[in-house]
Amino acid sequence: MQGLVYKSTGSWYSVKDKKSSFIECKLAGKLRNSDLKSTNPVCTGDFVTIKIDKNKTPVIESVLNRKNYIIRKSVKLSKQYQIIASNIDICFLIITISRPQTSTMFIDRFLASNFAYNIDTCLLFNKIDDLEIEEKSKVDELFDLYKSIGYKCFKISGKKLLNLDSLVSEMKNKTCVFTGHSGSGKSTLLNSIDSSLNIKTSPISSSNLTGQHTTTFSKMYDLKNGSKIIDTPGIKGFGLYDFDEAQLKDCFMEFLKYNDCKYNDCLHKDEPGCDVKSAVDKGFISESRYKNYLELFSDLNGI
Ligand SMILES: Nc1nc2c(ncn2[C@@H]2O[C@H](COP(=O)(O)OP(=O)(O)OP(=O)(O)O)[C@@H](O)[C@H]2O)c(=O)[nH]1
Ligand SMILES: [Mg+2]
Ligand SMILES: [Zn+2]
Structure with missing residues (x-):
């Protein structure tokens, strides 16, 4: 039996089968030990095969070849990698200038990695409803820079629903991943795009202006317009994996x-x-x- 992974919490995986029912699965032992360099052998977006084991538990037996994936080094000095999501048509990187702050270093690492791993990436400059004058110039400057390089860019407010129409048309019929720092507004944006989602969000911390890691695992949702979206946990740093000079x-x-x-x-x-x-x-x-x-x-x- 084949299915698509919608959610992985580490020990359990929600897999949607061909009849659109969700099956809660564990991982077969051979998959758990197949690649010690990976922190997660199966990720949201994977097409997998399932069987029922002798304890009558559904288990994921194998992962079908991935079209592409978003990968990062799991922590700075680690030799392990983490796959954030797979089989992606477009990845949206959510950028906020100051609350929380997204550096150009973070953006450029992310873009370089996605380019190498064949992921089409689009930049979303979020929270434009809440910008001081200098912050607005910074957004304009970065928007012009990345657009001139050839990246698709949007200036939006997920909370105030500004400029979401063109973003939603860009997403149509695609599998879309939303990434960015914790607190950049990924889940808020997804709730605004589809009000039936009801994803939990929380304010950023007032002392250090960073998010509170509210979303803790990647999860895929089906939208009415035929797109699939994946909300992901905020990432702090992004290390390049398996690159040569x-x-x-x-x-x-x-x-x-x-x-x-x-x-x-x-x-x-x-x-x-x-x-x-x-x-x-x-x-x-x-x-x-x-x-x-x-x-x-x-x-x-x-x-
Ligand atoms: N002013 C303003 N605030 C926003 C906007 N989008 C999100 N926020 C606020 O930013 C805070 C964090 O939003 P979340 O949607 O929880 O952020 P997240 O990126 O999902 O964070 P994690 O799940 O921790 O990775 C909330 O208080 C939101 O109300 C926006 O467009 N404008
Ligand atoms: Mg979130
Ligand atoms: Zn040269």
Whole structure:
């Protein structure tokens, strides 16, 4: 029997079968031990096969090949990875400038990883109903930057339902994942898109302006318009998993236009005659993107 994983809490998995009934499953032992590098061998979005074991418990026996997945290093120094969701048509990264703060480093790590793992990513600048003047300029600046690189971007307010129509048309008939820091407003936005969802939300903490990790596991929902959406727990940091140096530079899309470096294998660091570096100096490539590229590069080498 085959099904689609809608929710995984760690020990139990909710799987929807072909007849649209939910079956609560455990993991077969061989899957639990199949890949020690992974913190979660099965994730929301996986197509799986199920059988009933000798104790009459439904168990997930195997995971069908994934079209793609969002992956991150589980914690900074760990060798383990975590898969946030799989078989995604589009990933929406929710960004808030200050409450909570989303850094460009976080955005660029996320974009580079998703690019390498074949995930189409769209940026949602959220909470535009609540911006001071300088915050508004920052949003405009980042919006223009990422749009000019070629990313789809929206300025929205999930709470006040601003600009949600074009976002909802972008989501139509797709499997969509919503990610971002805790408190950035993922669950609030999903409740606004479909008022029948009733997902729990909570205010950000007034002392450190960060979220309270209200959503604790990824969960998929079916919308009436044919889209599927996955709400995910807030992520603090995002580590690149299984990247090599040469691959990283190709994940910064705007660098690819500047391919006239003196050396064919130029890594755009400090090599002479680097076309990318000269584009940065001339203002054609953003300094923040280039700086974040160099920082990610040194992270890969453990410097
Ligand atoms: N002003 C304003 N506040 C918002 C907006 N969206 C969400 N919030 C508030 O931000 C707080 C956090 O929202 P949640 O939806 O719980 O955030 P989350 O991203 O799901 O957080 P986690 O589940 O912890 O990852 C709540 O107090 C929301 O009311 C918005 O568009 N504008
Ligand atoms: Mg939430
Ligand atoms: Zn170069």
